[in-house]
Amino acid sequence: MRHLAAAHYFDTLGDDELAGVLASHYLEAYQAAPEGDEGATVAAQAREALRAAADRASRLHSHAQAVAYHEQAMAVTFDEADLNDLRTRLARSAWTAGQLPKSEEHMRAAIAWAEQDGSKEQAAQLTGELAALLLEASRIDEGMKMLNDALIDLPADSEAASILLYGQLARGHGFRGEGEEGLAAISRALE
Numbered sequence: 454m455r456h457l458a459a460a461h462y463f464d465t466l467g468d469d470e471l472a473g474v475l476a477s478h479y480l481e482a483y484q485a486a487p488e489g490d491e492g493a494t495v496a497a498q499a500r501e502a503l504r505a506a507a508d509r510a511s512r513l514h515s516h517a518q519a520v521a522y523h524e525q526a527m528a529v530t531f532d533e534a535d536l537n538d539l540r541t542r543l544a545r546s547a548w549t550a551g552q553l554p555k556s557e558e559h560m561r562a563a564i565a566w567a568e569q570d571g572s573k574e575q576a577a578q579l580t581g582e583l584a585a586l587l588l589e590a591s592r593i594d595e596g597m598k599m600l601n602d603a604l605i606d607l608p609a610d611s612e613a614a615s616i617l618l619y620g621q622l623a624r625g626h627g628f629r630g631e632g633e634e635g636l637a638a639i640s641r642a643l644e
Contacts, residue, residue: 496529503529507542516550537566541579553590557583577607577614584621588628597625616642 507522523543530536541563547556560583567576580603587596600622607615619642626635 496531499529500526500535504539504542507546511546511549516546517552519546520550520552520555533566534570537563537570540566545582548586553586556586560586573606573608574611574614577603577611578617581614581617581621584618585624588621588625593625593628597622597629600625 503522503526507519507526510516510519510522520543523539523546527536527539527543530539540559544556544559544563547553547559560579564576564579564583567573567579580599584596584599584603587593587599600618604615604618604622607618619638623635623638623642626632626638
């Protein structure tokens with residue numbers, strides 16, 4: 454109960470600098486009493502506070518801290534769509550923090566969920582992000598194959614995903630020294 458009281462107090466202050474403290478108190482309150490309706494309410498409050506703390510950490514370029522907050526938020530998230538959103542955010546933060554294996558793991562899981570959910574546009578967008586990570590990690594052949602496969606399966610009306618995929622494809626061709634192919638991919642993105 455003390456953690457919940459402390460969380461409510463810090464919440465009333467409305468101070469962005471206390472986002473991490475607020476999140477930790479809500480998380481501790483949930484862990485102390487996870488059962489029942491009150492547990493579900495506190496879990497939701499913990500999720501919201503942890504997401505805010507992760508966003509603040511990212512704004513401060515403390516991406517490793519953002520990864521930790523996202524991981525904690527995943528532990529109190531039970532809705533699959535929300536969980537996938539957190540998984541995606543975690544992957545992006547991990548990439549920026551230089552934690553490429555963790556980023557890849559969570560991005561692949563996010564892509565698999567989007568595919569299973571039938572969200573082809575989202576899966577293609579996430580595939581483009583994962584391919585960018587692979588290209589950056591000098592896994593160019595793997596990234597290029599992923600991009601080409603995603604473009605084959607891409608619905609015709611997926612403009613944003615198409616731009617991202619062709620843009621990364623051009624980047625991959627650039628890494629390979631394939632100027633003409635890169636220009637062709639950029640032209641497709643610009644169309």
